[in-house]
Amino acid sequence: xxxxxxxxxxxxxxxxxxxxxxxxxxxxxxxxxxxxxxxxxxxxxxxxxxxxxxxxxxxxxxxxxxxxxxxxxxxxxxxxxxxxxxxxxxxxxxxxxxxxxxxxxxxxxxxxxxxxxxxxxxxxxxxxxxxxxxxxxxxxxxxxxxxxxxxxxxxxxxxxxxxxxxxxxxxxxxxxxxxxxxxxxxxxxxxxxxxxxxxxxxxxxxxxxxxxxxxxxxxxxxxxxxxxxxxxxxxxxxxxxxxxxxxxxxxxxxxxxxxxxxxxxxxxxxxxxxxxxxxxxxxxxxxxxxxxxxxxxxxxxxxxxxxxxxxxxxxxxxxxxxxx
Numbered sequence: 001x002x003x004x005x006x007x008x009x010x011x012x013x014x015x016x017x018x019x020x021x022x023x024x025x026x027x028x029x030x031x032x033x034x035x036x037x038x039x040x041x042x043x044x045x046x047x048x049x050x051x052x053x054x055x056x057x058x059x060x061x062x063x064x065x066x067x068x069x070x071x072x073x074x075x076x077x078x079x080x081x082x083x084x085x086x087x088x089x090x091x092x093x094x095x096x097x098x099x100x101x102x103x104x105x106x107x108x109x110x111x112x113x114x115x116x117x118x119x120x121x122x123x124x125x126x127x128x129x130x131x132x133x134x135x136x137x138x139x140x141x142x143x144x145x146x147x148x149x150x151x152x153x154x155x156x157x158x159x160x161x162x163x164x165x166x167x168x169x170x171x172x173x174x175x176x177x178x179x180x181x182x183x184x185x186x187x188x189x190x191x192x193x194x195x196x197x198x199x200x201x202x203x204x205x206x207x208x209x210x211x212x213x214x215x216x217x218x219x220x221x222x223x224x225x226x227x228x229x230x231x232x233x234x235x236x237x238x239x240x241x242x243x244x245x246x247x248x249x250x251x252x253x254x255x256x257x258x259x260x261x262x263x264x265x266x267x268x269x270x271x272x273x274x275x276x277x278x279x280x281x282x283x284x285x286x287x288x289x290x291x292x293x294x295x296x297x298x299x300x301x302x303x304x305x306x307x308x309x310x311x312x313x314x315x316x317x318x319x320x321x322x323x324x
Contacts (some may be wrong), residue, residue: 001293002059006051006075008034011020011089012318015064016042018285028054037130046216059062064280065089067114069172070165073098080105080113084121087289087298089116091176094167096313109286114292114302115309117180121284121291124247125181127276131245131261132185138241140185143221145178145236148229149253152202155227161203170206174315175225178236179312180304182213182221185238188311189213189221194319202229211319243271254310 003019005012008029010081016038028048029035035047048054055078065072065088073093078106079086080102092115106113108124119125122143127268130276131137133154148170172195182324183189191214196206211223232253244262255277262271295302 001061001151001298003062003064003129004028004057004060005010005038005064007089008038008073009066012025012066012286013038015066015087015289018289024088025060027055051075052078055082055084056222060084062292063089068165069094069160069167073102075164076113077102077105080109080111081178083109084246085292086113086114087292089117090180090309091093091115091167091172091316092309092311093313094172096310096317099306099310099313102228103310106306110299110301112292112296112302113306114288114295115304115306116288117177117304117308118281118288119177119181119250120184120248120304121199122250122257123278123283123287125236125258125278126287128245128247131183131216132238132240137243137245138261140219142219143182143223143242144200144219144234145182145183145223146177146225147174147234147236148224148226149174149232150230151207151227156201156203159200163205166205168208168316168320169196169198169203170207170225170227171211172205172313173225173227175209175211176312176316177222178221178225178299178316179211179213179225180308181236182223182310183308186215186219186221189215191215192318195317204305209319210222210313213315251278251282254316256280 001023003023004026006028024042027038031050037287039045039047040254062085065075074086076086111243193212195210201207208226213221234250234254235249241265249257259276261274
């Protein structure tokens with residue numbers, strides 16, 4: 001399949017690296033230097049500074065959108081309207097309402113749109129999902145998740161600190177990842193409570209977000225995201241009737257990715273413990289694209305999709321209220 005990438009920053013580069021050889025045919029970026037630099041790494045790839053020109057190409061099957069949040073929905077909609085499949089980075093839009101015309105257009109054009117919640121494709125989460133589906137842990141009870149970083153000098157002046165571009169702060173940045181993972185394991189949430197606050201960074205969007213999400217069965221996700229973590233951290237714990245799964249680290253500065261399986265024994269006491277470690281490189285980007293390609297060939301909706309992104313953004317919007 002022939003692929004074009006809009007957005008040649010860090011994420012766009014990771015997307016390019018994850019593609020099978022020969023798939024990438026075009027890239028676009030507002031910075032000609034970035035576009036030319038990324039295109040130059042691969043044979044027969046043409047760089048554009050106008051993404052509309054690239055999207056209109058008849059020989060492209062898939063468009064990957066890896067831009068700032070304000071451009072995710074408009075570019076996705078334009079690509080869908082030309083009959084192309086799209087892999088758009090999370091959160092896919094600044095507000096859930098921006099996704100409605102895309103959902104309608106994708107149905108009319110009969111194309112597939114996948115949203116890049118790549119944490120679902122990390123090996124630790126795929127293994128955790130396999131264990132839970134296997135039934136050895138019984139029913140899920142609740143989830144506890146934390147995700148945070150410490151920012152960097154000038155962070156309050158970057159695009160993520162501008163609500164017109166980002167749509168929100170830490171809740172919309174890392175928070176949607178935890179929301180998406182929690183929905184993946186617990187389903188839809190009917191009770192949503194949360195709190196956002198600016199503790200440290202002098203910017204108009206929150207640097208910390210706290211969430212309490214509960215579904216109809218009473219299962220709860222208790223989540224926190226932060227850009228005042230100072231030491232990058234990822235922790236996701238799934239508590240079940242007969243044990244617990246704990247995922248720590250997602251590689252790089254977050255530490256080695258690790259899944260710990262605590263199996264409760266009949267006599268209780270200290271659990272039987274199994275550990276799987278997944279050192280770098282991060283394979284989730286490659287796995288995610290493979291899953292997307294399979295969905296396209298089967299003509300079925302990929303997961304996560306626009307519905308998943310919309311539900312995550314609805315939760316964010318509920319917590320934001322009129323605070324932004």
